[in-house]
């Protein structure tokens with residue numbers, strides 16, 4: 047698939063434009079079938095420590111999450127050498143999901159996506175430490191879906207199935223006290 051215009055041979059699949067959720071977003075230019083691999087989340091591959099040094103959410107007026115957590119050693123910084131995937135907004139009831147495969151991150155269609163629809167996935171943002179009241183505003187979610195949990199951050203009480211994954215994510219994020227990272231819910235086997 048061409049990264050510039052989302053062309054996979056069947057016509058342009060997506061375009062970046064202004065979003066009602068936040069800033070710019072990515073929209074389907076044609077119907078996208080369930081299961082389609084839409085785009086890779088690209089950017090500079092760095093260590094979690096380097097991510098900490100680059101981004102300190104507490105000192106930013108508005109958080110702008112660009113780090114994607116791949117594994118214990120690697121995060122992808124979509125802000126450096128990133129592609130259009132960095133414009134895909136979060137939704138608590140998304141039509142896409144992130145998938146980690148062989149150390150790379152892809153965004154796949156979770157369901158049939160009609161032309162014109164904004165592409166979204168659940169960021170599953172993780173912040174360590176005790177929940178702070180000011181995070182309600184700082185990480186307020188504006189996805190507008192009926193299932194909106196109100197926060198870009200993962201639910202404080204995730205469903206049972208997600209708890210084990212959350213424990214793993216916590217270990218990964220242990221050293222990252224002030225940065226937020228996305229966590230991929232699905233990890234494809236080789």
Ligand SMILES: C[S@@+](CC[C@H](N)C(=O)[O-])C[C@H]1O[C@@H](n2cnc3c(N)ncnc32)[C@H](O)[C@@H]1O
Nearest residue numbers: 068069070109110111132133135136187188189
């Ligand atoms: C990687 S950027 C996504 C693209 C962004 N809209 C832009 O124009 O650059 C992630 C940031 O977009 C905003 N964002 C994404 N989804 C959001 C949502 N559901 N509610 C509120 N803000 C959102 C937040 O500021 C978040 O830190």
Ligand SMILES: [Zn+2]
Nearest residue numbers: 138187189194
């Ligand atoms: Zn939401």
